[in-house]
Amino acid sequence: MSAISATEKVDGFTRKSMRKAQKQKKSQGSSQFRTQALTELSPLPQLKDAPSTEQQELFSQKLQQCCMLFDFMDSVTDLKSKEIKRATLNELVDYVSTNRGVLVETAYPEISNMICTNIFRTLPPSDNPDFDPEEDEPTLEASWPHIQLVYEFLLRFLENPDFQPSIAKRYIDQKFVLQLLELFDSEDPRERDFLKTVLHRIYGKFLGLRAFIRKQINNIFLRFIYETDHFNGVAELLEILGSIINGFALPLKAEHKQFLMKVLVPMHTAKGLALFHAQLAYCVVQFLEKDPILTEPVIRGLLKFWPKTCSQKEVMYLGEIEEILDVIEPTQFKKIQEPLFKQISRCVANPHFQVAERALYFWNNEYILSLIEENIDKVLPIMFGSLYRISKEHWNPTIVALVYNVLKTLMEMNSTLFDELTASYKSDRQRCVPCPSLILTCIQNLTGVQLWQNWI
């Protein structure tokens, strides 16, 4: 098949995405559990042609007209009515964005009703039960031609200079936000993008909802981490959080610290980390810039959850560690250098060259170098064994070259220590006498009764 290029075939296997692309047409889904009966829409006069005294009434009629829902899975029915609704929505978008004084108090409930009726729905079951966001094309929302305009309208409504949160909060309440958050699970990236902006606006304008929004995002994440392992909008929610965290006042509240330690850090264990790692790392670094004291627990958390088999994730973790080190305070560095460099030393020795390479790149970072130099007596003994062995044994020449550079840099930092370590490393290798188990030596000195007390 010509669709598969030579590069794709290089390992003899075709990629899943390529195989699928050949048979898969764009898939669409939608779920509207219809309760109302469908009546045909008839066009109303244009708002701009109506005398100003009647505009408000017409606006309200149009909003009501747009509450009619259509089945987009069936692309042949109700074409005329669908078109009328689309044109009306377009007109409404235009109306709230260009006119002043249209948001009178009585319009709020009708606007809210139209928005809720259209966008709040149970998302359809995924077309593809093993949907892999990295590989598969998402199922797009079939009713997008209407829903897009409703989102557009919602945004213009929120951004209208006359918009009054004090009135709107009766409609844009906790329940509204909760339903909005559920929609972030939509497979359609276009929808999630709108939701992101909408939620951001709501967070900005409704102070009373902020804590609630944070708490619900918290719940969504916990469900994602510990229950379902699936939620399409994690990246978008993290992106919003990134800017929220930025605005946190100091000192940080316990709630925020708990969110960092009990939600954001465990989130690194998720299977689909690659989809939102950039946003997640951004949030974590934001926190650490706010409050450097958190650096130690965060790094210890990352070390606890360090990937054991997934090299791709290890590379991401290393990237995040570097971002953290970029902003770390030297006092904090001292607190975590030992466990951290033990892990880095394992990464450097990783047979997967991308992991090793990513870890070795730390030595290209001026700030990290200065931290290492300051603590060379601690760092070098931890790193030395791995580096020395890898310089002799790693299969990948690029890694070997990088390791030589790193060894050279470290040697320049403290050549005496370096020589000592070299000497003891070599003599250890030569002797090669197995170290008698500590326990064996001790056992000889103990009676059975004393044993327990000594080993516990």
Next chain:
Amino acid sequence: SVEKEAPGGGADGDDSLYPIAVLIDELRNEDVQLRLNSIKKLSTIALALGVERTRTELLPFLTDTIYDEDEVLLALAEQLGNFTMLVGGPEYVHCLLPPLESLATVEETVVRDKAVESLRKISQEHSPVDLEVHFEPLVKRLASGDWFTSRTSACGLFSVCYPRVSSTVKAEIRQHFRTLCSDDTPMVRRAAASKLGEFAKVLELDYVKSDIISLFTALASDEQDSVRLLAVEACVSIATLLPQEDLETLVMPTLRQAAEDKSWRVRYMVADKFSELQKAVGPEITKNDLVPAFQNLLKDCEAEVRAAAANKVKEFCENLPEDSRETIIMTHILPCVKELVSDTNQHVKSALASVIMGLSTILGKDNTVEHLLPLFLAQLKDECPEVRLNIISNLDCVNEVIGIRQLSQSLLPAIVELAEDAKWRVRLAIIEYMPLLAGQLGVEFFDEKLNTLCMAWLIDHVYAIREAATCNLMKLVEKFGAEWAQNTIVPKVLGMANDPNYLHRMTTLFCINSLSEACGQEITTKQMLPVVLKMSNDQVANVRFNVAKSLQKIGPVLDSSALQTEVKPVLEKLATDTDMDVKYFAQEAISVLALA
């Protein structure tokens, strides 16, 4: 306990405790795997320490290790559930509570669940007094914990202590459960909702009516559909507990609402639990309420829901009250079923196809011929192979009612098409039904129509198909007998020994391996053995070592003179083959057949 300085030497070592010391040492090793191994042998350590030191030293130490890796914690949580005897029996079982309490609060779900499981287990070993003094306070602490994990765990513990405590404590437990049902976090509400049914079972009927029903109603109208759908599960248990006359007022409004929930997940759950619900509410309510609800689910706008409902068609019909069963099926269910046969979604059709044949036993011969047969035939021609397969795999139900002949005209093209399907898994599936079909269709029909297919599979290009095809031949011989085999399949199988393709030649050997026993000594010795022996000169080493394997396999069927005079020389020759594998298998055969 903390680490103490080793006392100076002098005393003699005790070798018998050495392995224990190693295990203990490994509990603190840096390597997770070693810690894990050691935790898994925790009972050995405890046994060696004796009950008292296990209580006073080992358990406090374990309580401190709660900060370990989740894997270790999981193993620990499991071990502690079986520790009662090791701490000195039921009298001391409460010593196990502190470490399990901490484990019940960790983030990782599997660890927490395991800790709860162990707590439930050891709760039964507490005396009623200990339950109130030690266990119930733990449940209360967990239920009022700050972080959601401990409250989630608490949900699973109420039902195990409730039946054995005093009425004051019972009231407290009910209060705690009520609080958790309206918890702030959906995780806890989900946990509570999933335990609602089991908690209802241990409550006194009056409290079921007063407490549980209101909780049930509240959870069933929760803002999150993940909570509402769990209430549907609880509905089954609750409905079973209540007397019939209360169901209508206490349960049905909620159930009706769930069947029409705006979230498909909740409707799916109703469809999925439909048979249980049907049994729980009884025949009258089924007739009045569930039949229309079931019709709606079969016509749901979401395919998942339709598929779940379609799966239940047979069971639902079977459990309908006998007096009105046929009328209900014919007037209410069958029209929906007819529509599902041409559903747009293949999962729906295939769910239906897996149960639809079962309706024939319920409806009897005349109705089956008139109403169901057209549906079977339509599904046999469905574009989706899974649908056809599901029909074919359930032919036995129809066979009993109307005999398979009615279907055979349509059956054959369907079978042939599946037999040649491009997906090897489909071909594999149909092969597996061949013996069944052969039995139902009879030897004549088989010879005439299906034999060629069975032989064609022997030269399929997928190994799994060839392998299944040989196995299929064996089952056919078991059904139709050795004489049939000798006339129809053995000549064809043996003919393949001269095929230019070595894979086909090997198939001959594989067939012989599986057929020899069913065919018996005579056919094996006279017809098969010469072919096998001749193949020992094959150019391809794989064929030669398979000859050795075949000889080993058919050896027991042969008589000893054939073994000595014919098999032995050939194996001896193969044992000196240039190819390593041929030698190996020849030698193995010689020693297994005791020909050395």
